[in-house]
Amino acid sequence: MTTARRMRLAGCHECGQLSRLPQQHGHCPRCGAALHFRKPASLARTWAYLIAAMILYIPANTLPMMITGSIVGTQSDTILSGVVYLWTSGDWPIAALVFFASIMVPLLKMIAILLLLITCQRRSRWQPQQRIKLYRLVEFVGRWSMLDIYVVTILAALVQVQSLASIAAGPAAVAFAVVVVLTMLSAMSFDPRLIWDPLDDGQEQTGEPHESEH
Template identity: 90%
Template structure:
């Protein structure tokens, strides 16, 4: 099977044009963007962004996400305690949404990116199609990663309008927003073509041997 790299073809990261690339790097003839067979330093950049996201994930879940004020006092809630507060207050749909978007989605995204990084760094040939689908899923979910920040903002506005209580975003909101941005950037910096490189190399060996025998 002939690959695009063997045919000296590379896709532009900016406009998506498939162009012929005689050397290891060049420029897109349509938009002038940089062309590479593989993103330079993809694994190193993705590792750096992912590790930073993992570090900030701790304060994002331990610092207060919501600060609730009422006539009886002020209460600071982390993401998890905020979920419990919303659940016990009867807002279980919002509680489930915040729990899934704030805790499960970032955690699963980081685990998925970590799996992709480890398997690519070890040049694993394990399930390349499934890993490619996993990467596409991570990229798709990244579009909805800020959903919980919007929920907290809308909830704060609704509570302040409809009752004597008030809800404000806490310092964890900043840390969590940075985590979201870092995970999105790490998914963007990862080059999914690295998943297929070991498979392509394995398929090239029999062909090279066959040609040598002739």
């Protein structure tokens, strides 16, 4: 199987120019950006972003997302308590949407990236086409994980009578936003071409090091 890497071709991540690399590193003749056959330290950076996202996922779901103040007192709601309130109030479609977008999507995205990392690090040949589709799905759905932040922002803007009521974002909003950003960065850092490297039968003959050795 003829591959771009076997032909010593590398694509520029900045302008998309396809260039021939006689060595492992070089520069794009069009824009001058650094060229690599694979993203340098792709797995290490993806692991770092993913672990940080997993750690912050806990306070994002346990700390208050929204703090509501009124003349009768102050109430703090986490993401899950907000979902329960919407469900018991009869707004089950909105509750299901918030639960899926704010709890399940980040969790499933982290599990998917974890699966990709483990299989690539073990140089597994298991279902490469399905893993590529999984990676594309992760990239697509990641941008829709900020639903709770949008809801809090809209509610805070709508509540104008500050003397009677007020709505403010809780500490979980910051943690949740960082989780979303970190999962997006982890997906961007991951090089999906690593999925196909174990299938390259000519890798040993060319003497090219694994991605982790760059």
